[in-house]
Amino acid sequence: MKKEIISDAVIRRLPRYYRQLTELCARGVVRISSQALGQEMNITASQIRQDFSCFGEFGQQGYGYNVEELRAEIGHILGVDNGHHLIMIGVGNLGRALLRNFPFSQTGFSVEAAFDISPTVVGSSINGVPVYGMSELDGFVRSHDVDVVVLTIPQSVAQDTANRLIDLGVRGFWNFTNVELSSPGNDDVKFENIHFADSLLTLSYRIANR
Amino acid sequence: MKKEIISDAVIRRLPRYYRQLTELCARGVVRISSQALGQEMNITASQIRQDFSCFGEFGQQGYGYNVEELRAEIGHILGVDNGHHLIMIGVGNLGRALLRNFPFSQTGFSVEAAFDISPTVVGSSINGVPVYGMSELDGFVRSHDVDVVVLTIPQSVAQDTANRLIDLGVRGFWNFTNVELSSPGNDDVKFENIHFADSLLTLSYRIANR
DNA sequence: TAGATTGTTAATCGATTAACAATC
DNA sequence: TAGATTGTTAATCGATTAACAATC
Numbered sequence: 001m002k003k004e005i006i007s008d009a010v011i012r013r014l015p016r017y018y019r020q021l022t023e024l025c026a027r028g029v030v031r032i033s034s035q036a037l038g039q040e041m042n043i044t045a046s047q048i049r050q051d052f053s054c055f056g057e058f059g060q061q062g063y064g065y066n067v068e069e070l071r072a073e074i075g076h077i078l079g080v081d082n083g084h085h086l087i088m089i090g091v092g093n094l095g096r097a098l099l100r101n102f103p104f105s106q107t108g109f110s111v112e113a114a115f116d117i118s119p120t121v122v123g124s125s126i127n128g129v130p131v132y133g134m135s136e137l138d139g140f141v142r143s144h145d146v147d148v149v150v151l152t153i154p155q156s157v158a159q160d161t162a163n164r165l166i167d168l169g170v171r172g173f174w175n176f177t178n179v180e181l182s183s184p185g186n187d188d189v190k191f192e193n194i195h196f197a198d199s200l201l202t203l204s205y206r207i208a209n210r
Numbered sequence: 211m212k213k214e215i216i217s218d219a220v221i222r223r224l225p226r227y228y229r230q231l232t233e234l235c236a237r238g239v240v241r242i243s244s245q246a247l248g249q250e251m252n253i254t255a256s257q258i259r260q261d262f263s264c265f266g267e268f269g270q271q272g273y274g275y276n277v278e279e280l281r282a283e284i285g286h287i288l289g290v291d292n293g294h295h296l297i298m299i300g301v302g303n304l305g306r307a308l309l310r311n312f313p314f315s316q317t318g319f320s321v322e323a324a325f326d327i328s329p330t331v332v333g334s335s336i337n338g339v340p341v342y343g344m345s346e347l348d349g350f351v352r353s354h355d356v357d358v359v360v361l362t363i364p365q366s367v368a369q370d371t372a373n374r375l376i377d378l379g380v381r382g383f384w385n386f387t388n389v390e391l392s393s394p395g396n397d398d399v400k401f402e403n404i405h406f407a408d409s410l411l412t413l414s415y416r417i418a419n420r
Numbered sequence: 421t422a423g424a425t426t427g428t429t430a431a432t433c434g435a436t437t438a439a440c441a442a443t444c
Numbered sequence: 445t446a447g448a449t450t451g452t453t454a455a456t457c458g459a460t461t462a463a464c465a466a467t468c
Contacts, residue, residue, distance in 0.1 A: 014412070015409075019408070034449075046439095059451080061450040063448080064449065079419075084414060092307070092311070093310055096307075097304040100303055107407055172417040174409070190417055192409050192412060201317060205288050208288070210398050217459075219459070243426090256463095257459090257460060259428085260428085269427080270426070271426040271427080273424080274424085
């Protein structure tokens with residue numbers, strides 16, 4: 001396996017490959033060529049082979065790729081079989097929507113707990129996930145493996161909460177607060193920011209400039 | 211104004227500029243140079259000037275950019291002052307979360323109505339937005355300007371619902387269904403797909419390969 | 421005016437695509 | 445074996461960065 005620096009563009013495509021391959025599996029497709037896969041995904045066969053070759057040799061000349069095998073390989077690269085643990089901070093509408101509907105386990109994450117300030121939800125449990133008060137956060141993080149924290153809290157407390165968690169050793173954040181979070185000088189803290197507004201604005205641009 | 215093809219990379223940066231400039235406005239900053247803006251956003255001054263120059267000349271030599279003016283210009287390019295109209299299909303947890311918390315009006319959209327199949331919500335109103343039954347959808351779309359439809363419905367009905375709306379003339383979709391929607395041979399239908407799982411998987415990759 | 425900073429042209433860098441020898 | 449298709453190297457394309465003349 002070549003261990004050079006993988007470009008962000010490639011990494012961003014991996015989940016799409018994984019998604020497509022999962023669908024092909026479901027359809028019962030056993031093998032596929034880069035050509036055929038490219039057709040389905042609207043990208044070139046060249047790019048597919050180039051992308052995969054960053055991680056190893058998953059195909060066979062004259063045959064193509066075994067769908068199930070390739071899916072497993074890419075899943076492995078993405079870390080879906082790493083058994084990552086995750087907690088959620090903020091159980092408002094969005095937090096609840098995710099707890100109820102998002103397929104965390106299919107993505108390789110187990111949701112260990114959720115935290116909120118509201119006495120109305122603290123002590124309850126949402127889709128099997130217990131909701132604790134914020135005062136219990138530090139203790140919980142210290143005594144459990146927490147790989148990723150989902151931030152579904154108001155903007156105003158986003159960076160402070162992130163800082164608190166970084167101090168506790170958390171190194172991954174899935175951030176829905178519409179604030180650009182960062183941890184200057186701490187390169188191994190990873191943020192994945194979801195900016196709903198940015199997304200809608202690009203759509204706005206495209207329908208305005210047709 | 212140059213009217214060449216604007217690359218996707220540039221378009222994707224526009225909302226970030228807009229966001230940053232909005233914040234600068236709030237902070238009371240009156241003028242800024244490409245240099246200083248680049249520092250704040252962690253991109254090169256060159257790129258900023260290159261990006262802006264796709265749309266016009268918004269700066270002044272020796273001075274830089276007027277923050278409020280530039281914000282207005284970019285907002286205009288993005289179409290925030292176009293008065294776009296939007297409806298939502300599906301008022302589950304995620305739909306409600308968006309209706310209650312997403313700043314549609316700040317993004318230049320007015321939410322006209324929501325639609326759902328559940329008798330429990332039909333007839334109610336969420337954050338001032340009336341919820342109608344699906345049977346009223348066609349009539350509503352025919353009698354109103356609908357620029358964008360937000361799809362917060364189950365995967366299984368996503369493409370069918372989209373097709374139905376495309377037939378009714380809808381040309382913009384903000385799609386949360388985790389299905390890659392498309393409208394083959396209909397280039398002026400625009401989809402903006404939000405793939406939560408893709409986002410979390412890239413985070414998974416980065417924490418696994420540190 | 422002198423200094424600062426733009427808009428734009430040219431140079432560089434990186435990512436995508438094409439081509440092809442290796443091989444199943 | 446012959447045909448198909450990979451993995452990889454080379455060519456192309458596009459995007460980012462650097463440089464600088466224009467000018468406020």
